[in-house]
Amino acid sequence: MFGFTFLKNTYIFSKIKVRIAIVEAIIVSFSSIFCLVPWNFNFNVNSLCLIPVFSLMSSCSISSYTSIHLATTMLYGTLSASLYCYLVLLITRDTIWITFITTFIFSYIMATLVMMPRRYMSGLFMKKMFLDIIIVLYFTPQGEYFENIWQNIVCAGFIFSSVVLGQVAFPSLASRIFFKYSIDVMQTTRDFLRVINFQLEENLYKKNNNNPGISIIDDDNNNNISNSGINNQQKQLSPNFENGASTIVGNNNNNNNKFLESDEQTTSYRQPFEEIENQFIREQQLKSTNTDNFDLPISVNLNLPISKEDLESNHQNQIATENIEFFDPILPITLNSNNNNNNNNNNNNNNNNIFDEKLKLPLARSMIINKSSDIEVKNPDSKLEKPSISNSNGIEMNEIKKSSNNNSSENNNKIQQDINIEHQPEQQSEQQSQTQHQLQQQQQQQQQQQQAQNQLQHQQSEIPINNIDSHHEDTKSIISTDNLDKKIKIIKELDIEPLEKQMKILEVKLSGEINTLTLLYNESKSERWNSNLNADYNKLLSILEMQLKQLLSIKIAMINGFSKLASRELITPLIPFIECLVEEVYLQMGLMIDILSSNLPEFLNNNQNIQNNNNSNNNQNNNNNKNEEIINMVSSVLYNSFDETEELVNKVKSAFKQVVDEYQKGNHPILSGTEVSKVHYFIHGLFSLTLQQRNIADLLIKVKRQQHLESVRWELVKNGLLTILKAFPLFIIKYLKKLIIKSENKKEQGQEEGEDSVIIKIIKWIKFNFFKNAKWKYPFQVAIGLLSTIIPFYYFEGWSYNELVIHGVWTCATVMLVMVSSVGATIRRGLDRFMATVIGGIIGFLTSLLCSIIPSPGKEIVIVVVTFIFTFLMSFPQQHPAHTYAGAVSGLTFILVVFGQNFTKNFDYMYAVLRSFHILLGVIWVIILSMTVFPYFTYKGTRIKIFQITNAMSDCFISILEAGLRLNESISEINDPEFSSLFNYYIKIQGEEIITFGKDEKEETDEFLINEKRKKLILNIILNHKNDLINSYLNNNNNNNNNNNNNNNDQNIDSNSNLNNNNNNNFNENNINNIIKVQDKEFMKSERKKKKKLIFESLRNVRVGIDQVKASLFDVKSELQLISPRKIEKYLSIAVNLDNSHTRLVALENSFDPIFSDLVKLSMFQLSKPLLNLFRILIKSKFQLKQLMASKINSDQSLDIIMNASQSIQSALKQFDHDYQSIRSHLLSEKVFHHLHPEMIQFGSGIHSIQMFIQNFVILLEDLRSIRKEKSYFKQLLGFLFKK
Incomplete structure (x- = not known):
């Protein structure tokens, strides 16, 4: 089962992965030739075996430049190891035990330096350097030390040349x-x-179709269907009915009067949208006849055409189709008629003048698009179908019928029976017989209306906290x-x-x-x-x-x-x-x-402006x-x-x-x-x-x-290969020049008072980089692992240059190649390494067995071919993030078994067994070291990371609101004498000299009086500055409309003509943001730009942190599988909530990005108090989480603290929502709320973003309760074993 899952998870073929696998196999096969060449001198076989191994480890990259860079770092690692070995051999001579001490110190220092972000000191740099040290100092016969040093350098050159030739022959760059x-x-x-x-579309159709009791008003005088589903709507459901309130009215006009009156009211407030739509439709009708812009102006209709049978049925039955409310407006039906009841009476002239009255923008008018075929939907049931008039009994939509439940299907059938779309003379008596039944339903609907209003008022006072994600477990x-x-x-x-x-x-x-x-x-x-x-x-x-x-x-x-x-x-x-x-x-x-x-x-x-010039010699130009x-x-x-x-x-x-x-x-x-x-x-x-x-x-x-425009190969050679060869020397030169210039400046200026000496600086640098924040643990672990394998194999097997020596050195090599800092990664990858060792050993043994019966040069050819195939297959798990080491260990085992057996000249059945045993021994020893020598548990680091991300999101939330709502600005003076007295009165009651949005308000002495003054103040502000806001938007829109069809103004509709009822001759476009006397506008914009950059950087850091948490979940799962399986689900849940909270933060920044006008700010300034209260609670919870990370709070207190913080945040959110609802209701009741639009669209979006983020943040805090404290891993493990 494991093998099947492993193969299914790793062998996912894609163009990028296949290319990487092929190039890697070519490079490893080419490098293996160096191991098969019969050298005329005694070449160290250990160094030769490392050539294909490190070629395999360095060539598994997307970018050719990255592979070449890794090969270069290994070359530098070999040079560093050679220098160290040369110096040690000169100093210690034959006193080998002294080298154990120096090697321990040197390995600790180098492992620490590799942990720092350095370009030419990566993990492969460290691995290659340590392996060269092991081979030269401890597994080389006496008298051949210096000879093996230059042999290692030559082998490193072979690795570098193999990678360079392979990547240049088959280049790729990540930028491309x-x-x-x-x-x-x-x-x-x-x-x-x-x-x-x-x-x-589907949701709206279901909402309108699957709910019983849809109000439908039938009228013989209005029997056309709007092309857009909303244009010129004459029959709309009355807004007075909610939550199932229904009225089904027949053709009795005497019973329809009051409902038609309600319909007229509904149509009146929707008229602006209809005017804008009609205007754009007429404009696009004019633009569609102009061929200057495009060569193929083709009218596009996203609606699927009505079937021929439907049209024939309409003609035969003389259908007069109504604009029925439960038609999905976004899935309209377009009937090419001229609003006549009898389609057979339409003349050709009218039909020729018909324009597809569907709102379209320039691209939609100029391109053919098939809405149902753009996206490949494998499941045919998932394709949307347009509603079509299939028969005289009603409307059907196949997709919705398939996905509807039984109750909704019954409701649909009931609606379809009650609705009669066709109006034929012989059916009038049947329709009249239904009138009495419909009038009875009206009384029931009025009762349902009252219940709906009560339910609506109840909803206004509550904020759903837990309804965040319907598929959280999935x-x-x-x-x-x-x-x-x-x-x-x-x-x-x-x-x-x-x-x-x-x-x-x-x-x-x-x-x-x-x-x-x-x-x-x-x-x-x-x-x-x-x-x-x-x-x-x-x-x-x-x-x-x-x-x-x-x-x-x-x-x-x-x-x-x-x-x-x-x-x-x-x-x-x-x-x-x-x-x-x-x-x-x-x-x-x-x-x-x-x-x-x-x-x-x-x-x-x-x-015709673009032509291919095939006769030109300059193809690039x-x-x-x-x-x-x-x-x-x-x-x-x-x-x-x-x-x-x-x-x-x-x-x-x-x-x-x-x-x-x-x-x-x-x-x-x-x-x-x-x-x-x-x-x-x-x-x-x-x-x-x-x-x-x-x-x-x-x-x-x-x-x-x-x-x-040049080829990838030329770009790689010109910019990559030449640059990488001279980059390290240039770096050294620049660094030395920098030190020299710095020392000369100090001599000229003299040492500043209080400045540390050079010795003190070196001590501080060593303390910070080698010891602070437990940075010494992993380097110390590496040094212990290196010495713990060198010493025993040196004394027991290192004195003779035989097969046992070779076996011992690869135990040391395995420890260095597969060691990682995380216990979780070690445990999770342990089984992968074991399986990879077995697979590599078996394939290597079979290959060696086959080659033992094939004479040269056929044997060498078989080794190269099998190496190519095996490397290609193992490249896919090596590219997989979770199985990288499995692929590397498998390739390592295969190469060592096959090439080591080839060096012995005689086939030995135990050779492959001993090689695999020593490699497996190294894997087991790495697991033991990771568990015992200063272990690092991923779940503990992930827990701290989660708390840090939570606090970062809290800070980002506050920063977004402070910048978007300008909460830190002080209203010291209002540039309008008419309501300065109102503010002064408000200030006097508050006992403050100024109103500061960034400061706490004192306790109110007379809450009712203050609220009344606030309301009056808001009304005065809006009424005195409404024209500024209106004209500001009018001015912007008029500038955008200056170039639209000047010759056809008589056919255009100005949708904004009704918006400006009062002319303001003294209009100033900036008046709307000059109500409050604040800092310079340019300074505000500059500060806003800087703040926005910081916010985006914070959002990016949060996203990167969440990705790190997600990546660590696999290691967390392996660590907690034995001791606490339930916590695995909690970590997964927290990862989901972190991602959801980040999505809400992005939406919040999007809503509060532009600066709101002073009018909106002053109108909503009452929200500052609940917002500041919410900020205080979030800051307090942030401080408590920091204490929790520092283990300054015991387990019982931490549970109460998180619960109290969650409840306090919910209460603050409810208070914030209550205040916003109060302001909104008051402005609506005073009929001035419309003056704040359209900015209120964005502001309302911000309000909902605040609610959604806080709701999700509360759920996140509740999930943090389960990881608030972590016991010792070994205590939990012992407890688990003791229970068993």
Whole structure:
């Protein structure tokens, strides 16, 4: 079972892995030739065996430059070992026991230096250096020491030459692969966005279809279906009905009057969205006839066409189809009719004038896109199908029917029986007979309405704390494995909807691709000649990570869902815009991929500006010019799309102002503030993702232009190979020059008072680098491991140059090659090493047996061929992070058995057994050392890392809010005399001289009076400065509309014309941010930019820390498997919550990124007190967690502290939400809340982000209870064994 799992987890073939395996096999096979060459002198066989071993260990890299760099470090390691051995032999002569002391000290110092981040002192540097020391000093016959020193140098040269020749022959660079792989990430990102849109469609359709009692108003005078599903809606469900309240009305007009009146009110406040949609539809109709921009202007309709049978049925039965509310607005039905009841009476002239009235942006108007075929969905049930009129009994949607439960199916059938779409004369009597039944239902619906309102009010006072992730356990099982195929298999076995499965698969795939991109970037950083390109790669990687978090935020908002009232009143009017934006962003990403791939999109293929010049001799210049022309052409189309997309987003935001105004004027139920914030969170996330594409395109185009046009091989030789050979000498020269210049400056200036002497500095440096923070433990462990194997094998086997000596040296070599600092890694990899040793020994024995019967030179050829095959197969586990040492040990055992047997000239059955036994002995000894000599347990380090990340997220949360809400600014003076007295009165009551958002407010003496003054103050602020905010947005939108179809103004609709009812002749665009007298604006922007950079760096550090925690979970699992299996689940749960909290933090930064206007700040300044209270609690919990890490709190107290902190944070969040709801309700009741829009969309998104982060943070704190204290591992192990 283990072997099957091992093979399944490691042998995952991909282009990158196969290329690495082939190149590694070629290099090892080539290096093995040096071992098979018949040298004419006595060459040390131990040194010869190390040639293919270290060639194998250095060539398993993505980048050829990295492999060459590793080979160079091993060359430097050999040179360092040779120098040490030469000096020791000169000093000690034949006194070998003195070398034990010097070797112990030297190994400790070098192991400590290797732990520091140094370019040319890596782990392979240390391993090669120690092995050369072991071979020369302790396993070389007397009199041959100096000869073996230069032989080691020659062998190191063979290793270096093998790696260089192999990598130059088959080159690859991480910077090139990163660029190509980013294309795959972009493709997966756009697919993920599209599937999220599909899921939203399905959720809305189910919400409207699967709930009983949908209000449907039937009217003969309105029998058309809107093309967009929301345009010119004449029949909408009354907003006064909530949570199942239903009214089903027939054709009796006498019974419909009051419901139609309610419908008219509903339509009035949705009118701004309809106006904007109509405006853009007319604009796109005009633009579609203009062929200047594109050669193939093709109208695109994402809706699947209605089947021919449906149209024939409509014609035969003279269907007059209503715009029924439970039609999914985002899955509309387009009937090419001219609003006539009888489609047979439509004349050809009218049909010719019909334009597809679906909102589209430039790319959607110019490209053909098949919405159902862009994403490959293996499960046919997961494909969305459009609702179609299949018969006269109602509407069916195959996908929803398949995924519906029995109760919802019964409800759907009931609805379908009650609804009659066709209006034929012979059916009038049947419809009238149903009127009495419908009127009875109205009374029941009114009762349900009152219950819904009560439930809505109850929801406003509560914040759900535990409803964070519906599939938390499944997420833990997904994180617990590192195999992508296994993760996908786990997802496919989940009992969820097909689309949700596809969405989870794409999420896992995209996360894995970004992790791979991170690994590529880490290797690309070593290519120092690409420093500017790597800087842009770092920005691109950060943007892609943030984009993933934004998509996850949108997905979370969608999965958490909205109430039926919020869906109907807020989401439904925005459906055409959401679908339009998602479609356009999807196409924008496609054009970015075309730019990266140097492909010309199909709709631009007819352009004659780009031609292939095959007759030119300068192909590189031609390719460069062609790529530049493609970039210019595609980017012009792309930026045109960005401009129109931003225009649409700004107009939709502006329309919110009037929508809120109309809504609050009408007799509509006030939606829960939590529900509205959830909608704002979803909308702002989508808008931010849309507007971010311009920055991504700018960066991608810049990266594309920085790509090298020469071959990879030439770039590697020119920039890599030559640089790496002279880098180390230049480093030494620069360092010496720096010391000389520094000493000369000190002589001129003299020693400053209080400055430490040189000796004191050296002592401090040694203390910091060798002893502080327990840095001495692992180097001491290495030194003990080295000496503990050298001494016994030297005295018992080292006096003779026979086979036993060879066996002993490879026990020492195994200890050095496989030793790691973590006990968990040692235990987890112990079984892998054992299996790898057995496999390598068996294959080596069979190969040696085969070669014993084959004469030369056929024997050598067989050894090289088998070495190639075995190295290729073992390269895959070596590339796997969890089985790296298994692949290395297996290759080590195979090489030592095969080549060692070949050196003996005579086949011996016990030779392979003895070699494998000594290698296995070294593996066992490493495990014993890791467990006994200053062991390092991964779960303890991971626990501390978790606490540190938790505190870092708390600090980042506070920093984001302080920067976004400008909490540290003091309101010392208000630049408006009309309400300075109000503030002075407020100040007098508070007993303060100024209002400072960063300071604590004193206890209120008269809470009611203060709240009333606050409300009055807010109203005065809003009413006196509302025009500044209105005109500011009007001014921005008018500037964006100056270039739109000036010749057809009579056909355009100005959606903002109703927003500015009061003219302000003294308008100043900056007035809105001049209410408060604060510091200089430019200084504020500069400080905000610096703060944002620090916040992004904090978010990046948090993400890196979370990745480290996830990577350590495998070692934690191996350590806790025996002593505490239950804690494994807790660590997995904590990893999930850390990741979720980071996603919420990114969403929070996205919501509070731009600086809010003074008007919004002053209107919401009452939130400063609960926020500051929340900050105090978070800071206190941070201090307590630090004490917990330092073991200054006992176990019983720590449990109470974490529980109290969790409860206090929840209480502070409830108080914050209560205050926000109070402000919002007051502004709505005073009918001034709309003046704060559209900024309130972003502010509401921030409010919901705060709630989501704190909710998840509370769950994280509760999980920390289980790891608050860790007992001694050995005590727990003994307790476990004693119980057994």
